[in-house]
Amino acid sequence: MTCTETLPLLELELDGELDARSVLEVRDHLARCAACGRQMASLRALGEAARAHLVSFELPSGLERRLPGFSRSRRPRILWAAGALAAAAAVAIYAVPRRGDALLDEAVAAHARSLQLDHAIDVQSGDQHTVKPWFEGKVGFAVPVRDYAASGFQLAGGRLDYLDGRPAAALVYRRGKHLINLFVLDARGAGDAPARREDLRGFACWRWTSAGLRYLLVGDVSEPEMGALAREAAGQRP
Amino acid sequence: MKEAAKVDAFQRALGPHLRAAWNLARWLVRDPADAEDVLQEACIRAFRHFDGFRGERARGWLLSIVRNACWSFLSRRGLPGETFDEERDSAAVVPLQLSPGPETELLRIDQARRIREEVEALRPEFREAFILRELEGLSYKEIAEVTAVPLGTVMSRLSRARRELQARLGDQGRKASVS
Numbered sequence: 001m002t003c004t005e006t007l008p009l010l011e012l013e014l015d016g017e018l019d020a021r022s023v024l025e026v027r028d029h030l031a032r033c034a035a036c037g038r039q040m041a042s043l044r045a046l047g048e049a050a051r052a053h054l055v056s057f058e059l060p061s062g063l064e065r066r067l068p069g070f071s072r073s074r075r076p077r078i079l080w081a082a083g084a085l086a087a088a089a090a091v092a093i094y095a096v097p098r099r100g101d102a103l104l105d106e107a108v109a110a111h112a113r114s115l116q117l118d119h120a121i122d123v124q125s126g127d128q129h130t131v132k133p134w135f136e137g138k139v140g141f142a143v144p145v146r147d148y149a150a151s152g153f154q155l156a157g158g159r160l161d162y163l164d165g166r167p168a169a170a171l172v173y174r175r176g177k178h179l180i181n182l183f184v185l186d187a188r189g190a191g192d193a194p195a196r197r198e199d200l201r202g203f204a205c206w207r208w209t210s211a212g213l214r215y216l217l218v219g220d221v222s223e224p225e226m227g228a229l230a231r232e233a234a235g236q237r238p
Numbered sequence: 239m240k241e242a243a244k245v246d247a248f249q250r251a252l253g254p255h256l257r258a259a260w261n262l263a264r265w266l267v268r269d270p271a272d273a274e275d276v277l278q279e280a281c282i283r284a285f286r287h288f289d290g291f292r293g294e295r296a297r298g299w300l301l302s303i304v305r306n307a308c309w310s311f312l313s314r315r316g317l318p319g320e321t322f323d324e325e326r327d328s329a330a331v332v333p334l335q336l337s338p339g340p341e342t343e344l345l346r347i348d349q350a351r352r353i354r355e356e357v358e359a360l361r362p363e364f365r366e367a368f369i370l371r372e373l374e375g376l377s378y379k380e381i382a383e384v385t386a387v388p389l390g391t392v393m394s395r396l397s398r399a400r401r402e403l404q405a406r407l408g409d410q411g412r413k414a415s416v417s
């Protein structure tokens with residue numbers, strides 16, 4: 001083997017990518033040729049220096065929890081990571097006519113997200129005594145969880161979501177193929193308010209405030225079923 | 239796939255390779271905050287396409303998604319001159335290997351800095367090949383898959399990277415490893 005033939009193969013030999021026969025030929029040449037030997041030594045030194053001195057960046061602590069799909073709670077942050085864009089876009093496109101509607105907007109965006117990404121549920125259970133304790137320590141208030149199966153709305157589970165920049169409980173109900181989100185968040189001192197309907201972007205939306213908690217019900221179930229559910233959940237007479 | 243099962247499988251398959259993904263993102267986009275954005279974007283993509291993933295070569299699969307996210311970030315930003323913040327990067331990193339001995343400490347730090355600066359100065363496609371090979375230990379075939387280029391291109395990029403580093407570092411590379 002000549003130097004011209006050998007030189008291009010040095011790196012392959014170094015990287016362990018050379019077939020057995022060529023390895024022998026290259027080594028044979030290196031044993032006889034000082035110039036190629038020096039080039040090989042230089043290449044080897046470069047690799048060793050790189051591995052010795054280049055840093056391998058360690059995953060910063062806490063980063064994993066911020067990565068979609070890797071959150072410790074097993075809830076893919078994809079929900080709000082992807083949703084942050086949707087929410088931002090929604091806020092940008094739909095000018096907010098009144099104060100307070102930004103929240104409704106967020107709730108609708110969160111609802112739409114839960115449909116699109118098929119990540120509606122963190123804790124899957126039709127049992128309110130399973131869903132309620134799941135939220136403990138996650139949202140900062142006790143989440144009233146009730147089943148409305150008798151009215152045709154089956155509790156499917158719960159999900160931790162974010163509205164108004166803070167954790168919110170999302171209770172998920174099913175009615176046939178429809179999925180309904182009932183968002184619950186701290187009312188921050190707002191007084192009780194009866195359920196009222198405020199549809200947004202084709203979604204049926206109901207909101208009310210009760211006992212220090214704000215509720216937003218979002219779904220694509222038509223009236224009068226949605227209203228009946230809202231009034232039942234709000235503890236009002238139908 | 240059911241949600242919980244999917245998250246489970248996702249974390250099992252890709253969790254072990256997050257460090258490599260982060261390392262690649264840091265070397266390619268440099269800024270830690272940008273790298274985090276890129277990695278988040280990559281994870282969203284990975285999660286979305288995870289159903290189509292068959293469980294083989296998880297590392298290569300994740301790295302190719304991360305690397306694509308890095309490149310689209312770099313092209314969005316228009317590949318400006320990259321800056322290197324010595325203090326910030328020194329604080330955030332863990333050297334791969336420390337040779338003991340206070341007498342060589344200053345020399346070692348200087349060599350480490352020079353090598354890092356020169357690798358930084360490589361064109362991103364050369365740097366990418368070099369990092370994947372030398373730091374992550376990927377084979378040519380794996381690098382070809384991750385970077386979506388033919389094997390021959392991998393070899394020539396690696397070769398170019400090494401030639402440039404040899405030329406710029408002069409004898410430094412050799413001394414560094416021998417010391």
